[in-house]
Amino acid sequence: MAFLKSILTMSTIARMNLASVDLNLLVAFEALMEERNVTRAGERVGLAQPSMSSVLTRLRALFGDDLFVRTASGMQPTAKALSLARPLSDALGQIRGVLEPRSAFDPATTRRRLSIAVTDYGDLIVVPPLVTALRREAPYIDLVVRPIVDTATSVANLEHGDVDALIGGHLPASTRITRCTLFDESFVCIRDAKRARQKIRLTKDDYTRLPHVLFSSAGGDGIPGAIDTMLARHGRKRRTAITLAHVVAVPFAVAGTDLVATMAKRIARRFAATAGVSVVPLPYDVEAFTIDLLHTRRAMNDPTLRWFIELVSRVCKKL
Structure with missing residues (x-):
């Protein structure tokens, strides 16, 4: 629970008895923040829709805020939810990092299929050296490269887990994804x-x-x-x-x-x-503009994806 103490500087949690906080509620909050849909968030954490609705009620009571409001475009986070998202996700990520097996990932032997979406720029400039590095360091990891035609759709696909990362320039921002700048272009x-x-x-x-x-x-x-x-x-x-x-x-x-x-x-x-x-x-x-890599916060909890993101960064430093 030491990791959760790192977020006690937030006024909402500062007065709470930490022993009374159910860690599963925070995991559910993270899922709701990324999915913006009660049913999909429930599927991620293994709960049926009625149970997930009950969890949302408990979260609202815990933080004294609505957290998520139903709109025509889905569940939208309140200002309080947005302020909680990053520190809670970081704390949960640290906990997962401690609990996960340390010898589970070896790029030279791992068998996995990854999917990314890229702009024309990414396809021409980033993908070729990335493929070379991938074949050299992780020959059993297969890579599917899809085009980014509509950036908003591609970001939604990333948020829903249909692709593992986006690479390109002029990609839109989202509170549910992390942006890593790979390099500047002119x-x-x-x-x-x-x-x-x-x-x-x-x-x-x-x-x-x-x-x-x-x-x-x-x-x-x-x-x-x-x-x-x-x-x-x-x-x-x-x-x-x-x-x-x-x-x-x-x-x-x-x-x-x-x-x-x-x-x-x-x-x-x-x-x-x-x-x-x-x-x-x-x-x-x-x-000038930047060429960025976008991924979800949960990617950092996946040893293969974490390694892949680091590989893309290493490759781009040489471009």
């Missing part, structure tokens, strides 16, 4: 290699005068809308002449034409020589 321009040799640097006037290629998997303005927002602040506008659904197609569309494109630096560099384009500096200052 934007560069690409243009036809022969034209780049004639003029190495683009001016601001060049950038807005030349026609652009835009990558948008959703078919609209896509993430590069940030570029248009930046240009608008400078009183400028670009012309998008071509919109493509796959980022890998962009450099090949630029090659041999007067088109330019704004891309993530690592992707541009990877395909520049093959496509026949050159990477040139962006004539405007554009804020």
